[in-house]
Amino acid sequence: MKAAVIVFPGSNCDRDLAVAFERAGMDVTMVWHKDTSLPEGLDIVGVPGGFSFGDYLRCGAIAANSPICRSLINHTERGGYALGVCNGFQILTETGILPGALRRNGGLKYICRTVGLKVENNETAFTCAYDKEQVIDVPIAHHDGNYFVDDAKLAQLQGEGRIAFTYMDNPNGSVADIAGVISKNRRVLGMMPHPERAADADHGGTDGVAMFRSLMEQLATA
Amino acid sequence: MKARVYVMLKNGVLDPQGEAVRHALGSLGFDGVEGVRQGKVIELDLAEGSTEATVNEMCEKLLANTVIESYRVELM
Numbered sequence: 001m002k003a004a005v006i007v008f009p010g011s012n013c014d015r016d017l018a019v020a021f022e023r024a025g026m027d028v029t030m031v032w033h034k035d036t037s038l039p040e041g042l043d044i045v046g047v048p049g050g051f052s053f054g055d056y057l058r059c060g061a062i063a064a065n066s067p068i069c070r071s072l073i074n075h076t077e078r079g080g081y082a083l084g085v086c087n088g089f090q091i092l093t094e095t096g097i098l099p100g101a102l103r104r105n106g107g108l109k110y111i112c113r114t115v116g117l118k119v120e121n122n123e124t125a126f127t128c129a130y131d132k133e134q135v136i137d138v139p140i141a142h143h144d145g146n147y148f149v150d151d152a153k154l155a156q157l158q159g160e161g162r163i164a165f166t167y168m169d170n171p172n173g174s175v176a177d178i179a180g181v182i183s184k185n186r187r188v189l190g191m192m193p194h195p196e197r198a199a200d201a202d203h204g205g206t207d208g209v210a211m212f213r214s215l216m217e218q219l220a221t222a
Numbered sequence: 223m224k225a226r227v228y229v230m231l232k233n234g235v236l237d238p239q240g241e242a243v244r245h246a247l248g249s250l251g252f253d254g255v256e257g258v259r260q261g262k263v264i265e266l267d268l269a270e271g272s273t274e275a276t277v278n279e280m281c282e283k284l285l286a287n288t289v290i291e292s293y294r295v296e297l298m
Contacts, residue, residue, distance in 0.1 A: 058287055065284060094287065101289040103231075106238050148235060148290055173238070 001026040001219050005046040006072065008033045008063045013049035013085065013196060020196035021046060024212035033066040043219045044081040045072055047088030049141070049194060059102060059144045060090030069095050081219065082188045083126065086142055089180070089190035098181055098190045099157070100149040106173025110143040114205060116168035117179050117193055121161045124186045125218035129210035135168060136207035138193040145192040147174035147181075157181060164189055223268050224298045225277045229286045230261035 003026040007014045018028045021044075029039050033052075038045060052063035063069065069091070076082055076097050084092035092098040105111060114137050119130040130136065149157065154176055157163055165180040172192075180191030195208030231237045237259050244258040264285055266277065277295045286293040 057284070061284060061287065093289070099289075101287050103235070103290060104238055106236070108238050108242055146238075150234075173236070 001043045001216055002029070002039065002041055003027065003044045003046060004029045004031045004038055004042050005048055006031050006033060006068055007048070008050065008052035008066065008091075010052045010054055011048045011050035011087070013087075013194065014046075016194075016196045016199075017046045017048045017083075017085065020199045020208065020212045023199065023209075024216040026216060031068060033063065033068050036067045036071065038068070038071045038075055042075065042080065044083060044215065045075055047072070047082065047084035047091050049086030049088055052087055052091065055144070058090075058094070060087060060092075060094040063087075063091045064094035073097060076183070076188050079185060079187060081125065081215075083215075084188075084190040085194055085196060086140075086145075086192055089192055090144065092188065092190040097188055098183060099153055100147055100175075100178075100181065102144050102192070103146040103148050103173075104144050105142070105146050105171070110141075111145075111171050112139070112141040113171075114139045114198075115171055115179075115193065117165040118168055120163045120166055121182065123161070124164065124182055124189065125215055126182070126189045126211050127164055127214070128218065129214035137198065137205050138195055138208055139197045139203075139205075140171065140193045141197075142172070142192055145174065146172045147178045147192070149175055149178075160184060165191055165193070223270055223272060225266045225268055225272070225274075226296045226298060227264040227266065227277065227281060227285055228261060228294045228296070229264065229281075229291050230259060230293075231290055232292050235290045 003021040166177040198205040198208035240258040
């Protein structure tokens with residue numbers, strides 16, 4: 001299995017994400033944002049957390065227009081898998097790969113703590129190792145994680161089962177407690193919480209491990 | 223020539239920063255502030271002959287996120 005993790009100036013979870021993919025058994029290539037193409041034969045692209053381009057203009061807005069993002073869009077349009085975490089989720093919405101936008105947290109504060117997430121859809125390669133409505137503990141660390149979609153889009157996401165995770169106790173004001181959304185073809189997941197930071201006993205939690213392990217299994221049989 | 227772009231959160235999108243400013247004005251004793259919306263102003267220095275249509279395209283592609291923001295362009 002081949003994974004790539006895109007590195008932007010200001011990414012700071014790129015190595016954590018790479019380690020999580022590697023521990024699941026994937027070969028990982030780091031790809032610089034100025035590269036114009038992704039490696040051949042890629043199974044999944046990771047878009048990591050951090051503060052790409054210093055969060056200038058809007059979180060993820062400048063990164064979404066990096067040369068590599070054209071290839072990322074092509075990869076997902078061809079049906080390729082991608083996982084965007086935190087700033088990576090913001091970048092996926094800014095490219096239009098995933099719907100919605102992430103606003104400043106409702107309480108205006110940067111929040112860094114472990115939260116409970118409910119698995120809303122376990123019929124995806126990312127979440128099939130969890131039970132439906134299972135609650136997992138995963139850290140969040142963001143200032144702009146307040147997910148927004150309008151009512152019509154929300155109804156569509158709900159109707160299509162595209163809400164992957166919701167917060168048990170909404171920390172940031174997100175519409176419908178949404179913590180993560182999935183693409184229509186179930187192959188692109190964007191989420192504010194950090195599963196790669198709950199992937200080792202020394203992290204204080206291992207609830208994220210199952211996501212990387214099930215991705216590996218699902219991609220191997222795909 | 224210059225263009226000035228005003229980017230605001232759309233009506234109906236909660237603006238927590240604007241709300242915080244409204245509360246702060248209230249605690250300073252300014253009564254009667256019923257709402258505050260905070261936005262951005264972006265000034266562009268443009269080559270002569272640039273068109274408003276081009277600036278609109280810049281807004282759609284980068285300067286505003288039209289999922290949550292509206293924009294207005296002023297050529298000067």
